[in-house]
Amino acid sequence: MPSPLCHALLRNLDLFRPLSDAQLETALHGAAPCRLEAGALAYVQGAPGAHFFVLLQGFLKVSQVTPEGEQIIVRYVNPGDMFGLACAMGQTCYPATVQAVQESLCLAWPAAAWTPFTASHPQLGAIALQTMGHRLQDAHQRIQELSNDEVEQRVARTLLRLINQSGRPTHDGIDVGFPITRQDIAEMTGTTLHTVSRLLSDWKQRGIVASGRKRIVLRSPAALARLCEHTPPPMDCAACLSCRDGSPAMETSIPVLATH
Amino acid sequence: MPSPLCHALLRNLDLFRPLSDAQLETALHGAAPCRLEAGALAYVQGAPGAHFFVLLQGFLKVSQVTPEGEQIIVRYVNPGDMFGLACAMGQTCYPATVQAVQESLCLAWPAAAWTPFTASHPQLGAIALQTMGHRLQDAHQRIQELSNDEVEQRVARTLLRLINQSGRPTHDGIDVGFPITRQDIAEMTGTTLHTVSRLLSDWKQRGIVASGRKRIVLRSPAALARLCEHTPPPMDCAACLSCRDGSPAMETSIPVLATH
DNA sequence: CGCAACGTTGAAGCAGGTCAAAGGTTGTGG
DNA sequence: CCACAACCTTTGACCTGCTTCAACGTTGCG
Numbered sequence: 001m002p003s004p005l006c007h008a009l010l011r012n013l014d015l016f017r018p019l020s021d022a023q024l025e026t027a028l029h030g031a032a033p034c035r036l037e038a039g040a041l042a043y044v045q046g047a048p049g050a051h052f053f054v055l056l057q058g059f060l061k062v063s064q065v066t067p068e069g070e071q072i073i074v075r076y077v078n079p080g081d082m083f084g085l086a087c088a089m090g091q092t093c094y095p096a097t098v099q100a101v102q103e104s105l106c107l108a109w110p111a112a113a114w115t116p117f118t119a120s121h122p123q124l125g126a127i128a129l130q131t132m133g134h135r136l137q138d139a140h141q142r143i144q145e146l147s148n149d150e151v152e153q154r155v156a157r158t159l160l161r162l163i164n165q166s167g168r169p170t171h172d173g174i175d176v177g178f179p180i181t182r183q184d185i186a187e188m189t190g191t192t193l194h195t196v197s198r199l200l201s202d203w204k205q206r207g208i209v210a211s212g213r214k215r216i217v218l219r220s221p222a223a224l225a226r227l228c229e230h231t232p233p234p235m236d237c238a239a240c241l242s243c244r245d246g247s248p249a250m251e252t253s254i255p256v257l258a259t260h
Numbered sequence: 261m262p263s264p265l266c267h268a269l270l271r272n273l274d275l276f277r278p279l280s281d282a283q284l285e286t287a288l289h290g291a292a293p294c295r296l297e298a299g300a301l302a303y304v305q306g307a308p309g310a311h312f313f314v315l316l317q318g319f320l321k322v323s324q325v326t327p328e329g330e331q332i333i334v335r336y337v338n339p340g341d342m343f344g345l346a347c348a349m350g351q352t353c354y355p356a357t358v359q360a361v362q363e364s365l366c367l368a369w370p371a372a373a374w375t376p377f378t379a380s381h382p383q384l385g386a387i388a389l390q391t392m393g394h395r396l397q398d399a400h401q402r403i404q405e406l407s408n409d410e411v412e413q414r415v416a417r418t419l420l421r422l423i424n425q426s427g428r429p430t431h432d433g434i435d436v437g438f439p440i441t442r443q444d445i446a447e448m449t450g451t452t453l454h455t456v457s458r459l460l461s462d463w464k465q466r467g468i469v470a471s472g473r474k475r476i477v478l479r480s481p482a483a484l485a486r487l488c489e490h491t492p493p494p495m496d497c498a499a500c501l502s503c504r505d506g507s508p509a510m511e512t513s514i515p516v517l518a519t520h
Numbered sequence: 521c522g523c524a525a526c527g528t529t530g531a532a533g534c535a536g537g538t539c540a541a542a543g544g545t546t547g548t549g550g
Numbered sequence: 551c552c553a554c555a556a557c558c559t560t561t562g563a564c565c566t567g568c569t570t571c572a573a574c575g576t577t578g579c580g
Contacts, residue, residue, distance in 0.1 A: 064400065064404065066404050066408055068408065070404075070407070070408045072403065072404055072407050072408070074400060086393075088389060089389050089390055089392065089393030089396075090386060090389065090390040090393065091390075091393055095397055095400070096400075125385070126350060128389070129348060129349050129350065129388070129389065129392065130349055130350040130351075132349065132389065132392040132393070132396065133346075133349030133350065133351055133392070135396055136349075136392060136395055136396055136399060137355055139396060139399035139400060139403060140324065140334060140355070140356075140399060142403055143332065143399060143402055143403060143406065143450075144324065144326050144330075144332055146403065146406035146407065146450060147330070147332050147406065147447075147450030148326055148328065148330040148332070148450075150535075150536090151535080151536070181557090181558065181559090182558075182559070182560095183558085187407075190403075190406060190407030190408075191536080191537085192536080192537060192538080193558090193559085194536090194537080194538085194559095194560085194561090195535095195536060195537075197558095197559060197560060197561085198536095198560080198561080200559095201559090201560070201561085211559095212544095212545085212559095213544080213545055213546075213557090213558060213559075214558075410567075410568095411567080411568070441525090441526065441527090442526080442527065442528095443526085451568080451569085452568080452569060452570085453526090453527085454528085454529090454568090454569075454570085455567090455568065455569080457526095457527060457528060457529085458528085458529080460527095461527095461528070461529085471527095472527095472577090473525090473526060473527075473576080473577055473578080474526075521580105522579105522580095523578105523579090523580090524577105524578095524579090524580105525576100525577085525578090525579100526575105526576080526577075526578100527574105527575080527576070527577090528573100528574080528575070528576090529572105529573090529574085529575095530571105530572090530573090530574105531570105531571090531572090532569105532570085532571085533568105533569090533570080533571100534566100534567105534568095534569085534570095535566105535567100535568095535569095536565105536566100536567100536568105537564105537565085537566085537567095538563105538564085538565080538566095539562105539563085539564080539565100540561105540562090540563090540564105541560105541561090541562090542559105542560085542561085542562105543558105543559080543560075543561100544557100544558080544559070544560090545556105545557085545558075545559090546555105546556085546557080546558095547554105547555090547556085547557100548553100548554085548555085548556100549552105549553095549554090549555105550551105550552090550553085550554100
């Protein structure tokens with residue numbers, strides 16, 4: 001029984017666009033709209049996974065705390081995304097905490113509605129699996145980066161990803177669409193707020209970003225993308241195509257000295 | 261049309277045990293057995309995801325290479341596990357390479373068989389989703405460890421996990437059930453083979469493990485588990501219950517000096 | 521027997537974590 | 551409307567866990 005406002009929002013989501021009116025009706029059975037103020041929690045890690053959700057508007061932060069009390073940010077939820085799928089995956093409890101970083105609006109189904117929900121349109125179940133697949137790939141991507149890349153590259157890539165997913169153009173660049181702190185970025189990249197602050201200061205000086213309290217604006221995506229590439233060649237780099245500029249890599253390979 | 265041998269193996273797997281004979285018949289439609297010698301590849305990263313699989317016997321290594329050429333190990337596949345589910349997740353290509361670390365036997369279905377496969381028993385689809393959920397949690401666990409833990413803890417936990425999943429008891433401890441190198445462990449934990457070698461040497465001296473070429477035996481799971489805990493308290497640890505032994509944390513809190 | 525793959529160990533250097541302290545910005549309550 | 555508190559950010563100095571580099575020992579296979 002969502003309001004007409006919700007209906008309009010729903011129709012705009014890729015998730016529901018392919019459904020007929022009748023199918024949408026079925027899919028929405030049992031769904032309740034749910035407003036979250038900035039800072040409010042949708043659910044907390046460890047709570048029974050009694051609902052699954054779709055975010056209609058706003059931004060949510062998904063985080064986990066380790067047994068030692070450290071926190072990491074799993075991802076941000078964008079409008080149109082499903083979340084809280086614990087029940088769909090046969091898990092009894094939510095594995096993470098979800099908090100609104102802005103005033104947000106979502107739709108909540110009771111866990112028991114999952115089967116009828118996926119049955120209402122053959123594609124919905126497949127989309128859920130696809131979503132899981134995507135998240136899994138993202139997670140592995142992140143593991144790769146944590147394993148092999150340096151902090152600067154990780155932070156650069158994370159910022160680019162945020163911009164791509166939720167960025168909004170402003171007068172002097174693309175803004176991350178929601179408030180975010182240095183600490184948040186540190187928790188996304190496995191580093192400390194100090195290191196993030198130092199990096200952003202450096203980038204600000206170089207004109208790559210502008211930033212303030214809880215706000216980051218990307219001014220030069222190209223420059224940031226360049227930072228993501230593998231670190232510059234330490235010495236010669238004959239094997240590396242992208243480093244060749246036409247001249248031989250090592251002067252000593254030219255037999256000039258030999259002719260003396 | 262798998263052989264009778266396969267049938268016996270299949271009946272032993274948790275995955276297929278709940279199925280009736282008729283359901284098993286349906287589920288197996290289109291499946292072909294497939295033997296892999298040690299070192300042989302089931303498929304390579306980037307290839308079209310034309311099949312999905314179940315491992316019947318042996319052990320497989322799932323790995324990814326980064327654009328820079330670094331390799332990471334995603335996981336090991338144990339008997340009874342499904343793998344190569346790219347097609348189920350709506351992905352056209354395999355995101356990783358799968359290689360047999362021992363002579364192995366698996367069952368392969370063409371991608372098109374996924375729908376009838378899941379339809380043959382209502383639980384099979386749910387199990388696939390659950391499997392994805394598990395993998396996702398494992399991945400996040402690993403991200404947490406890479407973000408917060410030191411190398412020694414990561415290696416210790418990884419070894420415990422290997423032992424739990426595939427370990428086989430031997431005369432002087434539990435053996436990782438398949439050949440594995442220092443480099444492999446390094447690629448699972450985001451470190452270098454040098455550091456892993458140093459750690460294993462240290463543990464060997466302390467009697468926690470025994471190890472040789474491509475072989476690791478865990479002699480004291482308890483000692484290894486102790487290494488996984490958070491690092492020992494640097495100074496006083498009044499707030500930490502597990503560190504208290506009944507005596508006050510700080511001598512200076514006792515007003516002895518004051519009575520002088 | 522010799523080569524290739526795997527393992528061990530030392531020494532040196534640095535990326536980035538930790539510790540410490542001060543400066544900005546936002547909101548709130550008197 | 552101002553002052554204070556809470557929170558966020560910046561910056562410096564130091565220190566260490568790990569990587570890197572280099573060299574050598576060991577195992578097993580063709």
